Amino acid sequence: MENLISTLIKQHRSLQQDVTNVLDLCNSADTTNFTKIDQGIKKFTKNLVEHLELENDTFYVGLLEKMKQAGQDTAKTEQFIAEMKDIEKVVQGFLDKYKDADSIKNGFVDFKDEFTNIKEVLVLRIESEESGVYSYWVLF
Numbered sequence: 234m235e236n237l238i239s240t241l242i243k244q245h246r247s248l249q250q251d252v253t254n255v256l257d258l259c260n261s262a263d264t265t266n267f268t269k270i271d272q273g274i275k276k277f278t279k280n281l282v283e284h285l286e287l288e289n290d291t292f293y294v295g296l297l298e299k300m301k302q303a304g305q306d307t308a309k310t311e312q313f314i315a316e317m318k319d320i321e322k323v324v325q326g327f328l329d330k331y332k333d334a335d336s337i338k339n340g341f342v343d344f345k346d347e348f349t350n351i352k353e354v355l356v357l358r359i360e361s362e363e364s365g366v367y368s369y370w371v372l373f
Contacts, residue, residue: 237292238367245359251277252352259345267341271334278328281314288362296366299373306310311367320358324351 255273258266293314300307327347331337337344 235340238370241284241288241292241367242363244280245363248277248282248284248355251280252355254346256352259348261292267334267338270337274328276333281324296369303373305373308365317358327351
């Protein structure tokens, strides 16, 4: 548990790199290699699932428990978690929609626009977590 926050932050950096790599492929001169883009999305998906499992099943559960034991009101933290889960659903919907190289190829323009939006949302989520709830961990 001591290294939980540092592990989550390392996972954030890995996810950010995954997104950058996919967008670089989308913006490269050779945007016809949809297999590479698909491989990048699959790597991102794997890393995202691992991160969300640790965050949702360990960090958030533990944080709420620690806050309640300290007599803290958890309503705003629970609302924040619910908002994060809403973002998770949107990202999962995107990943389901573009599940292979053919679906990426057939909807490439939309894929690229939607993935760019997902990048922006993920950056906001990461910043919110790292400057917000992650700092609560050491307080309780």
